Amino acid sequence: MTTMKKKPEDLRSSRWFGPDDLRSFGHRSRMMQMGYWTEEMAGRPIIGIINTWSDLNPCHAHFRQRVDDVKRGVLQGGGFPVELPALSLSESNVKPTTMLYRNLLAMDAEELIRSHPVDGVVLMGGCDKTTPALLLGATSANLPAIFVPAGPMLRGNWKGRTLGSGSDAWKYWDERRAGNITDEDWQGLEGGIARSYGTCMTMGTASTMTGIVEAVGMCLPGASSIPAADANHIRMASAAGRRVVDMVWEDLKPSDIQTREAFENGIAIAMAMGCSTNAIIHLIAMARRAGADIGLDDFDKASRVVPVIANIRPSGEKYLMEDFFYAGGMRALMRTLGSHFHLDCVTVTGLTVGENIEGAEVHDDDVIRPLDNPIYSEGALAVLKGNIAPEGCVIKPSACEERFLRHTGPALVFDDYPSMKAVIDSDDLDVTADHVLILRNAGPLGGPGMPEWGMLPIPRKLVKQGVRDMVRISDARMSGTSYGACILHVSPESFVGGPLGLVRTGDLITLDIAARSIHLEVDDAELASRKAAWQAPEPRYERGYGWMFSRHIKQAHEGCDFDFLETQFGRPVDEPVI
Ligand code: FES
Ligand code: MG
Numbered sequence: 112m113t114t115m116k117k118k119p120e121d122l123r124s125s126r127w128f129g130p131d132d133l134r135s136f137g138h139r140s141r142m143m144q145m146g147y148w149t150e151e152m153a154g155r156p157i158i159g160i161i162n163t164w165s166d167l168n169p170c171h172a173h174f175r176q177r178v179d180d181v182k183r184g185v186l187q188g189g190g191f192p193v194e195l196p197a198l199s200l201s202e203s204n205v206k207p208t209t210m211l212y213r214n215l216l217a218m219d220a221e222e223l224i225r226s227h228p229v230d231g232v233v234l235m236g237g238c239d240k241t242t243p244a245l246l247l248g249a250t251s252a253n254l255p256a257i258f259v260p261a262g263p264m265l266r267g268n269w270k271g272r273t274l275g276s277g278s279d280a281w282k283y284w285d286e287r288r289a290g291n292i293t294d295e296d297w298q299g300l301e302g303g304i305a306r307s308y309g310t311c312m313t314m315g316t317a318s319t320m321t322g323i324v325e326a327v328g329m330c331l332p333g334a335s336s337i338p339a340a341d342a343n344h345i346r347m348a349s350a351a352g353r354r355v356v357d358m359v360w361e362d363l364k365p366s367d368i369q370t371r372e373a374f375e376n377g378i379a380i381a382m383a384m385g386c387s388t389n390a391i392i393h394l395i396a397m398a399r400r401a402g403a404d405i406g407l408d409d410f411d412k413a414s415r416v417v418p419v420i421a422n423i424r425p426s427g428e429k430y431l432m433e434d435f436f437y438a439g440g441m442r443a444l445m446r447t448l449g450s451h452f453h454l455d456c457v458t459v460t461g462l463t464v465g466e467n468i469e470g471a472e473v474h475d476d477d478v479i480r481p482l483d484n485p486i487y488s489e490g491a492l493a494v495l496k497g498n499i500a501p502e503g504c505v506i507k508p509s510a511c512e513e514r515f516l517r518h519t520g521p522a523l524v525f526d527d528y529p530s531m532k533a534v535i536d537s538d539d540l541d542v543t544a545d546h547v548l549i550l551r552n553a554g555p556l557g558g559p560g561m562p563e564w565g566m567l568p569i570p571r572k573l574v575k576q577g578v579r580d581m582v583r584i585s586d587a588r589m590s591g592t593s594y595g596a597c598i599l600h601v602s603p604e605s606f607v608g609g610p611l612g613l614v615r616t617g618d619l620i621t622l623d624i625a626a627r628s629i630h631l632e633v634d635d636a637e638l639a640s641r642k643a644a645w646q647a648p649e650p651r652y653e654r655g656y657g658w659m660f661s662r663h664i665k666q667a668h669e670g671c672d673f674d675f676l677e678t679q680f681g682r683p684v685d686e687p688v689i
Contacts, residue, residue: 114461116362119154123254123686127228128152138228156190156359158352159229161220161248163241165199170238170317171261172308173339180345181233181259184352190231190359192352195223202239202317210588211560213240213247213393214664214673215656220248221676226687230254231359233351237261237310239591242320243393246329250365250400251676255358257459258330259351260321262339263432264309274304275424275431276311277592281566288536289574309339312432314423315591316387323390325441326380327397328368328458332467336440338433354459363461369401372453376464378410379451382417382490383444385426387591388505388565388599391492396670402678407494407503407668411627414490417451419509420444420480425594426509427486430478438478442471447479495598495622497629498638499584499610502602502668508624511596512580518596519621519632520545520582522614527552528564536571544573547582547620551611552648554586554604555664555671559651565589565599582622584629586611586667598622598629600667606648607666613641 119125127138128149139149160181164174178194185192198216200209224232232252234245237260249256267274283300286292310317321335331351337344374394381390391410398405421444423430435444445452446468454465473479480486487509494503508516523546525531531550534540542548548567555561565587569578582596586604589597605612610631614620619632631638652658663673674680 115360117360122156122359123230124157124228152191156230156356157228158185158190158192158355159224159227159232160192160194160235161197161223161232161245162194162235163197163199163216163245164235165201167204168199168201168238169203169305169308170201170264170310171199171235174235174261177345177348178235180348181235181352184349185356187349188353188356190356193229195227197223200238200241200244208558208560208562209240210562210671211660213244213671214660214676216241216244217247217676220245221251224249224252224254225684231355232256233355234258235261237317237321239316239320239389242317242324243397246324246397247400247672247676250369250397251678253364253366255355255363256329256365257351257355257358258324259348260324260330260335262309262337262341262344263312263318264305265307265338265340266312266431266433267304267306269299269303273431274300275313275592276305277315277590278313278425278594280304281593285569285574285579288571307340311592313425313592314385314387314421314427314432316389317591318432319381319384319387319390319591320393322380322384322441323377323394326376326445327373328456328464329365330459332458332460333440333442336432336436338436341436357461358459361461363459365401368457368459369403370456371398371403371405373456374398374401374403374405375409375413376452376456378405378413379417379448380445382413382492383419383448383451384421385419385423385487385491385509388492388507389588389591391505392588392600392667392671395668396672399670399672400676400678410492411494414492417448417490418482418485419487419491420447420482420485422478422480422486425592426491426507434475434478438475439471439473442468443473444479446471447473447482493624493627495624495627495629497631499614499620499629499631500601501610502666504584504598504601504629506596506598506624507594510594515580515582515596515622516624517622518582519619520547522547522549522616522618522620524549524551524614524616531567535568538572540570540572542570542573544578544581547584549611549614550583550585550587551605554601554606555666556651556661557586557604557606557648559657559660561586561588561667561671563588563590563593565597566593566595584611584620602666602668604666608642608645608647610638612645613638
């Protein structure tokens with residue numbers, strides 16, 4: 112039931128189009144220039160649709176048409192839709208890494224909302240960074256907002272075998288490096304692994320983040336698991352358009368929805384989904400923007416109590432997002448989690464989480480497992496601390512070989528990505544399966560942009576011997592579709608003087624996942640003398656966006672937001688007045 116808190120004359124957009132003055136004459140006449148009657152807009156909520164479509168973003172290829180479905184919904188709801196294109200950030204085509212630009216899209220979204228005559232917004236995103244970026248911007252702008260997730264693409268297929276985004280590319284690449292598959296096979300895989308528009312259909316960063324957004328309450332119930340190519344997706348898009356108009360009248364804003372408890376729901380669902388490690392950085396940034404102080408410890412706490420129950424690759428063995436949807440999708444997963452959820456949080460529907468998931472059913476309990484039959488009894492992520500990572504680092508124990516849960520091995524250090532790449536395939540590399548591969552200068556500043564290099568390739572010599580997992584440590588991230596004993600996000604990063612920069616080849620490193628510890632077996636005095644000799648590298652950028660990025664990016668454990676975008680920074684930005 113819509114509670115009308117706003118009247119037409121209260122609409123923000125009426126400040127542009129309402130007054131009988133010269134400036135408003137200009138605004139109205141220019142809308143008429145596009146063929147609109149002023150009556151089409153007068154007294155109606157104007158809904159900005161922030162569309163991250165581009166010709167180089169295959170995950171959002173359908174957004175060019177799907178925006179029309181959103182518009183149809185807005186019109187049906189009594190609003191007036193306007194499309195505002197934003198930076199597209201294709202994970203598959205942007206170099207060096209989309210993470211370098213997440214905050215740029217966040218600023219893009221925030222300023223698009225602030226500067227234009229809109230009363231509410233629909234956020235169209237899904238490919239990895241687009242989701243947190245749009246949410247970050249909308250959080251700071253704080254107008255009524257609803258997210259429309261792009262939806263996962265169809266399952267991959269090659270010779271009748273199901274292929275999962277990313278995960279199977281890494282897997283078969285190792286087989287190719289080992290000489291086990293032909294060039295023809297490799298080409299077949301290339302054409303079969305991505306068969307429709309939509310986001311990666313493993314539990315990568317895209318599905319992780321859209322699932323989190325649903326758990327936080329910022330999209331329609333069930334929306335995040337609908338495959339992009341399913342007709343349900345079209346109906347979801349128009350329903351979101353209809354709903355946001357009511358949200359404007361109800362004055363239901365992100366700040367009413369995104370409470371600390373809502374973010375705790377996001378963390379719980381992340382664990383249950385067997386989430387991408389990237390979720391940590393994005394969720395911390397989103398929560399901090401919303402004024403909720405969420406940190407690594409909240410993730411670790413949840414990981415000890417929430418089991419992984421979504422049996423989706425790469426944490427799960429068999430299934431993909433399409434199977435998850437058929438098994439009941441996100442609503443069923445949330446309902447299964449039950450007491451791990453704050454059910455009274457308000458969502459974009461105006462109803463609580465508990466009300467949204469009422470009646471949700473699991474249709475296949477091998478895909479969405481009951482709590483007492485999880486695929487991994489602890490959560491998807493573990494936060495480790497120790498002398499090599501004083502502010503923490505993360506690992507996805509559910510996706511690594513069990514023998515590495517407790518391990519000591521000698522370090523093999525690479526100072527940067529190119530020097531690693533130059534030797535990793537050489538047959539005389541002095542390395543064993545027990546070695547700990549270290550990559551540094553790959554963090555937020557060092558990468559730059561903290562690229563997804565954290566799943567370092569297994570040295571070819573070992574791949575040929577059948578080795579498929581090793582301990583790897585870096586200040587980089589890894590793709591949500593990656594797997595293995597990869598310790599990531601070491602904070603502070605080596606580029607700014609973090610202790611990862613002090614490790615030398617041959618030093619012993621011990622990790623103990625159960626104890627949540629990681630330790631460089633070098634005494635403090637020796638580390639202090641190495642630190643005294645350490646020299647800061649040259650800055651990466653001297654102009655442009657990179658220069659600004661370098662000066663303002665925060666470390667991984669703080670969410671990698673820009674300091675000046677955080678909620679507590681400075682006084683609020685004024686609404687446009689002229
Ligand atoms: Fe877009 Fe994976 S490349 S979601
Ligand atoms: Mg990814």
